[in-house]
Amino acid sequence: MGCNLRDLASPSAIEMTDLAGERIAVDAFLTAYQFITSLRARGDGKDGTYLRDSSGRPVSHLMGFLDRSSALVGAGIDPVFVFDGRPHELKFETLAGRKERREDAREKWEAAVEAEDWKAADKLGAQVVSYTPEMVQETKQLLDYLGIAWIEAPMEAEGAASVWCRNGQVSGVASQDWDVLLYGGSVMIRNLTSHGTRKFGRMVTAERIVLNELLENHGITHEQLVDLGIMVGTDFHPGIRGIGPKTGLKLIKEHGTIEAVCEAKEKEIPERLDEIRELFLNHPIQGDLPPSGMVDEEELRRFLIDEREFSERRITRALDRMKAGGRLRQKGQSTLFDF
Numbered sequence: 001m002g003c004n005l006r007d008l009a010s011p012s013a014i015e016m017t018d019l020a021g022e023r024i025a026v027d028a029f030l031t032a033y034q035f036i037t038s039l040r041a042r043g044d045g046k047d048g049t050y051l052r053d054s055s056g057r058p059v060s061h062l063m064g065f066l067d068r069s070s071a072l073v074g075a076g077i078d079p080v081f082v083f084d085g086r087p088h089e090l091k092f093e094t095l096a097g098r099k100e101r102r103e104d105a106r107e108k109w110e111a112a113v114e115a116e117d118w119k120a121a122d123k124l125g126a127q128v129v130s131y132t133p134e135m136v137q138e139t140k141q142l143l144d145y146l147g148i149a150w151i152e153a154p155m156e157a158e159g160a161a162s163v164w165c166r167n168g169q170v171s172g173v174a175s176q177d178w179d180v181l182l183y184g185g186s187v188m189i190r191n192l193t194s195h196g197t198r199k200f201g202r203m204v205t206a207e208r209i210v211l212n213e214l215l216e217n218h219g220i221t222h223e224q225l226v227d228l229g230i231m232v233g234t235d236f237h238p239g240i241r242g243i244g245p246k247t248g249l250k251l252i253k254e255h256g257t258i259e260a261v262c263e264a265k266e267k268e269i270p271e272r273l274d275e276i277r278e279l280f281l282n283h284p285i286q287g288d289l290p291p292s293g294m295v296d297e298e299e300l301r302r303f304l305i306d307e308r309e310f311s312e313r314r315i316t317r318a319l320d321r322m323k324a325g326g327r328l329r330q331k332g333q334s335t336l337f338d339f
Contacts, residue, residue: 035064048125
């Protein structure tokens, strides 16, 4: 999840309709994990992992993307989902730690299932599910049938999305990862794909954070924000012990750079510092963002109803939203997407 900058941000609550007419880049992997950790088989006799079809194939990801992506389009938003590419080697340690934690949780989960401790299995289920390559491919297939654009980033999805946002190719980046701000995303939108749902009994509301406002409020530059983030800890570096967001802000305003902070506090300068900075300040992108399209209703029904056993009611609800967003072609109708 990168660097937590919540304590420095002043988000403003928004409605999905506030983004009507805008193209928004959506972090696909983080969105997928929202779905597969919340849409799970729960209760007595349930293992706490994915919802599945009768063949045992996971469908949680497909249910989530169908529902939330069609809701975005129905609200007038043009989403483009961005998938992670190959991670940089500096992230390998972070990924290895995540894998180790998942394996530890899996051992406990398997023991809970064997003991038919369904409450424990439910709790651990969210920690053992993963977004597999097969599920990624199925998601892309679903988005193609919906006519919703997607692209694979050369490296970090939120990094590439932030560069496109900075360049004006999208109006905002929908992600839970605060690193969007370190990458220079001019507008970050949190909770967009969970807006209107309930979490811990409270209604979830989308929030907008504007990078320039955050920088002006704290009197720092983007480069200093990146240095602050590295000190706090990111996916590319664990950070400097004892420095959190508020302390980091105070130190960076007083000393200006990580090097100066480390000299003043007698700390070691993070290894490969310039390389980490470069990943945030000049993250790689490649290719143009793909255009949006129209729903292929026949293929969508074949894929979800015939193959994955979705209900007609679920499909109809999604199609109604796509129609409201002007993305469902009626018989004999031409649209701007045809030209």
